[in-house]
Amino acid sequence: MPLPSVPDCLLRCKRRFKATFPAAESLGVLLGILGFDLVTEGRTNLPKALLATALFAIAVMAWRFWRRR
Secondary structure: OOOOOHHHHHHHHHHHHHHHOOHHHHHHHHHHHHHHHHHHHOOOOHHHHHHHHHHHHHHHHHHHHHHHO
16 A cells, blocks of 8 residues: 655645634634623733633644544
8 A cells, every 4th residue: 555645644634724723713712802801901911812712722623633533
């Protein structure tokens, strides 16, 4: 059985990443946190919102990857 070529492996990884990355959900979380900060504190805290969004995206991506296995 021949080994897959490098472009085939990269294309497969790109498809898997695209299928599991939560773009819309991450945008919703980011806007929700920024909006909540704006309403409660009167200003936005961008680093806190970006960190929370990144952690959320990683968790959702890991869950989707695990579920597809």
